[in-house]
Amino acid sequence: xxxxxxxxxxxxxxxxxxxxxxxxxxxxxxxxxxxxxxxxxxxxxxxxxxxxxxxxxxxxxxxxxxxxxxxxxxxxxxxxxxxxxxxxxxxxxxxxxxxxxxxxxxxxxxxxxxxxxxxxxxxxxxxxxxxxxxxxxxxxxxxxxxxxxxxxxxxxxxxxxxxxxxxxxxxxxxxxxxxxxxxxxxxxxxxxxxxxxxxxxxxxxxxxxxxxxxxxxxxx
Amino acid sequence: xxxxxxxxxxxxxxxxxxxxxxxxxxxxxxxxxxxxxxxxxxxxxxxxxxxxxxxxxxxxxxxxxxxxxxxxxxxxxxxxxxxxxxxxxxxxxxxxxxxxxxxxxxxxxxxxxxxxxxxxxxxxxxxxxxxxxxxxxxxxxxxxxxxxxxxxxxxxxxxxxxxxxxxxxxxxxxxxxxxxxxxxxxxxxxxxxxxxxxxxxxxxxxxxxxxxxxxxxxxxxxxxxxxxxxxxxxxxxxxxxxxxxxxxxxxxxxxxxxxxxxxxxxxxxxxxxxxxxxxxxxxxxxxxxxxxxxxxxxxxxxxxxxxxxxxxxxxxxxxxxxxxxxxxxxxxxxxxxxxxxxxxxxxxxxxxxxxxxxxxxxxxxxxxxxxxxxxxxxxxxxxxxxxxxxxxxxxxxxxxxxxxxxxxxxxxxxxxxxxxxxxxxxxxxxxxxxxxxxxxxxxxxxxxxxxxxxxxxxxxxxxxxxxxxxxxxxxxxxxxxxxxxxxxx
Numbered sequence: 001x002x003x004x005x006x007x008x009x010x011x012x013x014x015x016x017x018x019x020x021x022x023x024x025x026x027x028x029x030x031x032x033x034x035x036x037x038x039x040x041x042x043x044x045x046x047x048x049x050x051x052x053x054x055x056x057x058x059x060x061x062x063x064x065x066x067x068x069x070x071x072x073x074x075x076x077x078x079x080x081x082x083x084x085x086x087x088x089x090x091x092x093x094x095x096x097x098x099x100x101x102x103x104x105x106x107x108x109x110x111x112x113x114x115x116x117x118x119x120x121x122x123x124x125x126x127x128x129x130x131x132x133x134x135x136x137x138x139x140x141x142x143x144x145x146x147x148x149x150x151x152x153x154x155x156x157x158x159x160x161x162x163x164x165x166x167x168x169x170x171x172x173x174x175x176x177x178x179x180x181x182x183x184x185x186x187x188x189x190x191x192x193x194x195x196x197x198x199x200x201x202x203x204x205x206x207x208x209x210x211x212x213x214x215x216x217x218x219x220x
Numbered sequence: 221x222x223x224x225x226x227x228x229x230x231x232x233x234x235x236x237x238x239x240x241x242x243x244x245x246x247x248x249x250x251x252x253x254x255x256x257x258x259x260x261x262x263x264x265x266x267x268x269x270x271x272x273x274x275x276x277x278x279x280x281x282x283x284x285x286x287x288x289x290x291x292x293x294x295x296x297x298x299x300x301x302x303x304x305x306x307x308x309x310x311x312x313x314x315x316x317x318x319x320x321x322x323x324x325x326x327x328x329x330x331x332x333x334x335x336x337x338x339x340x341x342x343x344x345x346x347x348x349x350x351x352x353x354x355x356x357x358x359x360x361x362x363x364x365x366x367x368x369x370x371x372x373x374x375x376x377x378x379x380x381x382x383x384x385x386x387x388x389x390x391x392x393x394x395x396x397x398x399x400x401x402x403x404x405x406x407x408x409x410x411x412x413x414x415x416x417x418x419x420x421x422x423x424x425x426x427x428x429x430x431x432x433x434x435x436x437x438x439x440x441x442x443x444x445x446x447x448x449x450x451x452x453x454x455x456x457x458x459x460x461x462x463x464x465x466x467x468x469x470x471x472x473x474x475x476x477x478x479x480x481x482x483x484x485x486x487x488x489x490x491x492x493x494x495x496x497x498x499x500x501x502x503x504x505x506x507x508x509x510x511x512x513x514x515x516x517x518x519x520x521x522x523x524x525x526x527x528x529x530x531x532x533x534x535x536x537x538x539x540x541x542x543x544x545x546x547x548x549x550x551x552x553x554x555x556x557x558x559x560x561x562x563x564x565x566x567x568x569x570x571x572x573x574x575x576x577x578x579x580x581x582x583x584x585x586x587x588x589x590x591x592x593x594x595x596x597x598x599x600x601x602x603x604x605x606x607x608x609x610x611x612x613x614x615x616x617x618x619x620x621x622x623x624x625x626x627x628x629x630x631x632x633x634x635x636x637x638x639x640x641x642x643x644x645x646x647x648x649x650x651x652x653x654x655x656x657x658x659x660x661x662x663x664x665x666x667x668x669x670x671x672x673x674x675x676x677x678x679x680x681x682x683x684x685x686x687x688x689x690x691x692x693x694x695x696x697x698x699x700x701x702x703x704x705x706x707x708x709x
Contacts (some may be wrong), residue, residue, distance in 0.1 A: 060500035062455070104423055107456050111503055154319055155364045155388050183575060184319050201503060 002033055006042040009074070013046025014053075016066030018073045025074040035081040039089050043071050047118050054203075061111075068118040091122050093213055096138045097148035098126035100159035105152035105182070108202075112148055112181065115202040116209070121146070132159065132166045139167065144176050146209050149195075151182040160185070161193040177212045179205060222308070222598050225559035227517045228466075233525050236463065236518075240470035241278045248275040249426045249475040253433035259482040274475075281474050284481035290527040292445060292488040294352065294382035295413040297403065297675075302382050303352050305417075305445070305490060305529035308561030310596060311351035312554075312589045313384050314344055315536055315570025316419070318357050318577035324662045327541060329576050331360035334702040337371060340569075341378045342672040343579060343665060349586040349593070353383040354566060356577050365696040366689070369395045372416075373689040376403045377682060377706060378675060384447070384566060386419035390434045393418070395692045397442060402684050411443040417490065417564075421449040422472040424457035428479070436476060440483035447490040447531050447564070448476040453505055454515065456498040462511060466518045469493055473523070490564070491523030492531030494574070505573050507536040508549025516553075517560040524561070532557055533574065535567035535585060542580045542658035546571060550581070551588050558592035580661035583668065587637045594635035602629055640664050674707050682706070 005028045012020040028038045050067035053059035082088060095116045099109045106128050113125045124142055126134060139147055147167075151157040160180050167173045177196040180189070190198035196212050199205035228236070248266075251257050251274050261267040263283075266275040291306020303311045320329040321336050332340075337357040344350050355371035362370045368388040375383055376399055387393035396418075397410075404410050420436040422428050428436075439446040450472040452458030454465040473491050480489045497511035498504075506512060516532040523530045535554035539545035550567075557565040568589065569582030603609065603625075610625050620626050640660045642649060649655075655663075690701050 057501070061498075061503055062500060104427070104429055107453065108503070153388070154358055154367060158364055183573075 002028075002031065002037075005031060005033065006038065009038065009042035010046040010049070013043055013067050013070045013074070014049050016063065016070050018066070018070040021070040022073045022077060025077045029077070029081060035078045035085065036087060036089065038074070038078060043074055044120075047071050051118070064118075065111075065114055068114050071118065090120060092120035092215065093145035093209065094122045094124070094142050095146040095148060095209070096124045096126065096135065096142055096144040097146075097150070098130035098135060099128040099150040099152070100156050100163065101129055101131050102159060103151050103153055103156035104128045105150065108152070108182065109148070109150035111202040112150070112199075112205045115206050116146075116148075119206050119210075121206075121209070132163050135163050136166050136170050136172065139172055139176050140170065145213055147176050147178045148205065149178065149180050151180070151185060154184045157182065157184050157189065160189075160195065164194055177209070179208055179212070181205060222596060223559055224308075224561065225517060225556060226521055227514060227560075228521050232463065233522055236467050236470055236522055237525070239467045240474055241281065243426065243467065243471040244276040244278075244281065244475060246275065247426065248273045249428065249471070251428045251433060251475075251479075252430045253428060253437075255437055256428060256433045256479050259437075259479065263478070263482045265478075276475060276478055280478055284474075284478040285526055285528075287481050287485040288477055288489050288528060289486060291529055292414070294417060294445070295415050296382055297380045297415055299413060303564065305488070305531075305563045307563075308524075309563050310558050310561060310565065310593070311563060312535070312565050312568055313350060313352035313354045314340075314356045314582060315533065315567040315574060315577065316354035316356050316384060317386070318570060318575060320572070320576040321357060322541065322571065322576055322578040322580070324578075324580055324658075324665075329540070329572070332357040332577070333361045334359050334374065335705065337374050338378060338705070339669060340577065340579065340582075341375050342669055343582060345379055345381060346668050346671045347583065347586045349589040350568060351381065352564065353379050353381045355383065355385040356569065359702075361702050362693060363696040363698050365389065366392065366395075366692050366698070368392050369399065369692055370689060370701075372396050372399055373685055374704070376400075376685055377677065377704065378672075380675070382414075383416045384419065384564065385416055386421075387435050388431075390431055392692065393435050393438050395688060397438075397444065398688050399685055400444075402688060403681070407442070414443075414445050414488070417445040417447050419447045419449045419492075420476065421451065421494075422476060424450070424452050424472070425468055426472060426475075428475070433479065436480055437483045440480045440487035440489075443484065443487055445488035445490060446476075446480060447492045448473045449531075449533075450476075450493040450495070450519075452493075452495045452515070454495065454497045454511065455500065456503075458495075460498075462497075462515050462518065465495055465497075465515050466522060469495060469515070469519045470522050473519075477528070489528070490531045491520070491526070491528040492564070493519055494533040495519070504538070506538045507533065507567070507570070507574060508538045508545070508553065510552070513553050513556050516562070517556055520560050520562045529563050530561075531564040531566065532560075532562045533566050533570075534562070535565060535588065536570040536574060537581070538571065538573055540572050540576070542571075542578055542584065542661065546581055547584065547588075547657070550585050551591075554585070554588045554592050555595065558596050579665045580658050583638075583640060583661045583664050584657060587641055590635050590637060602633075638664060672708075 294303040296302040496505040534557040537546040537549040568585040
């Protein structure tokens with residue numbers, strides 16, 4: 001029974017059937033399966049297999065992102081249960097992410113956020129056109145391990161530098177790794193403004209984060 | 221008969237318009253600009269000033285379409301009409317605002333500098349296939365804040381062709397206008413004979429940012445043509461279906477036409493865009509995808525059904541070097557754009573998702589544009605008989621090469637490319653160094669640049685343009701502008 005439900009949940013995540021994922025999660029809890037078991041043996045294998053399929057080219061972004069959505073719908077049900085048991089799922093790290101002030105490009109940043117979530121990070125997505133001081137406040141409040149700054153315009157990439165400077169002024173620069181991305185951004189730019197790294201896409205961003213946090217990155 | 225390409229049935233155009241009208245009411249358009257929200261409210265839209273959302277009734281769109289001109293001309297800097305926006309006229313300009321330049325020597329992308337952009341506009345000036353200039357490169361040797369106006373300043377020292385441009389900020393638009401006014405000799409002159417068109421870009425889905433909305437209003441009030449560049453990204457920021465993306469484009473552009481005409485009824489406005497299908501593997505915005513071309517052709521057909529001038533970003537490649545992919549993608553988009561009768565086709569030279577310009581690709585694209593223009597001219601009956609007369613005269617002899625009719629017509633009947641296109645023998649190709657098209661293009665770039673003739677601008681004019689630009693640069697911490705080599709010394 002337990003194995004059957006969890007196998008179905010894995011399958012629901014893999015194919016991105018988020019309605020089934022939510023229902024199976026409730027069924028699993030009703031059947032007395034522990035939330036951490038649901039995550040470890042139901043959700044994570046589904047997400048891992050989706051990631052593998054993406055790496056081999058069988059899956060495309062919509063497949064991957066809808067799988068992440070199914071996992072998230074399930075997590076929304078599991079999180080209150082974990083809290084009530086005073087348990088926590090393994091957190092790969094806390095990520096604050098947003099598009100800098102003056103820039104309203106959303107899609108790339110959201111993609112990166114989703115990939116972090118799917119890889120076990122706790123993500124705080126601040127949205128677009130985020131003022132410098134909001135980044136600083138949220139890094140402090142969440143005790144973030146990673147700050148992701150997106151900029152898609154040559155006129156707004158300079159704001160990435162402003163955020164890094166503001167973190168220094170606030171005495172937070174040493175406690176958080178700053179990763180930058182966006183079309184006009186490069187590794188050279190990241191170095192110039194004193195960021196901890198640059199990633200060209202969402203998958204690379206997760207690997208970069210794992211590397212700068214000293215975790216073993218996925219073989220993918 | 222001129223060859224034509226229509227991708228939508230009349231019924232589908234109607235449905236697209238109906239759904240676009242419905243979208244303008246629910247969920248409405250987000251307008252992050254107070255001026256525009258007030259104009260919309262006065263014009264009859266239902267405006268929620270807290271959420272900054274305007275619901276625009278169909279009647280307002282109709283009123284705006286009634287006053288928006290169906291055509292207008294852009295003039296060259298000698299005061300002659302050079303580009304006709306309207307009907308099925310087709311013109312080409314380079315893709316604009318590249319943040320990188322493909323360096324032919326090293327085959328790597330690098331940040332463009334002042335002298336790169338000067339050479340670029342000189343090259344566009346001498347390429348007969350290109351009808352207009354664009355502010356194609358963003359120079360990295362000036363502060364980012366003046367990146368927009370600095371390009372225009374440089375161009376104005378070297379160009380005769382009209383120019384497609386755009387502002388990156390609200391305040392720099394005014395400096396750019398000041399530069400144009402100085403160059404043509406007055407505000408009235410600029411309004412009567414426009415030499416520049418400004419791109420204004422709504423953000424998908426259904427958002428006018430403060431900056432771009434203000435640029436649109438300022439253009440309208442100054443009677444400077446604005447080009448709506450709506451960019452639905454099918455499958456990411458817009459519906460995945462191509463028809464759905466065209467609906468979103470139509471709704472965004474309709475709202476732009478309304479704002480423009482409320483600010484100044486009769487101001488010139490262009491139905492344009494830069495849509496793309498989202499790449500479902502890399503998460504990129506391929507400009508060379510067939511789906512992207514199809515959305516472009518479809519929305520331009522919708523714009524024509526509303527009797528508006530049209531524009532599209534087409535003829536670009538996503539390749540990183542000038543290779544087979546670059547040629548394949550540029551050719552497909554360019555030919556389709558011509559057949560679709562798009563008034564201004566921006567894209568020549570552009571690669572890597574609208575981020576990198578290449579001199580070599582520009583001269584290759586000029587040949588594709590030459591072919592496209594020849595295609596548009598179609599097949600005509602040149603003489604009283606098509607073949608009868610000359611074939612009876614020659615009988616069964618194959619002596620057409622020496623016949624006067626051949627000499628009379630061959631240059632009009634055929635498009636004759638530059639030697640960038642290799643049509644020689646294998647032996648000749650081997651003897652001339654076994655060069656690729658990109659290598660031949662690089663040689664042609666150097667050759668063409670020698671043909672550029674400097675403008676006869678007065679020292680006072682050049683000094684005024686420089687002073688306007690220097691003042692803007694100073695406000696962003698640059699005390700001295702990079703040196704400008706006017707006469708190629």
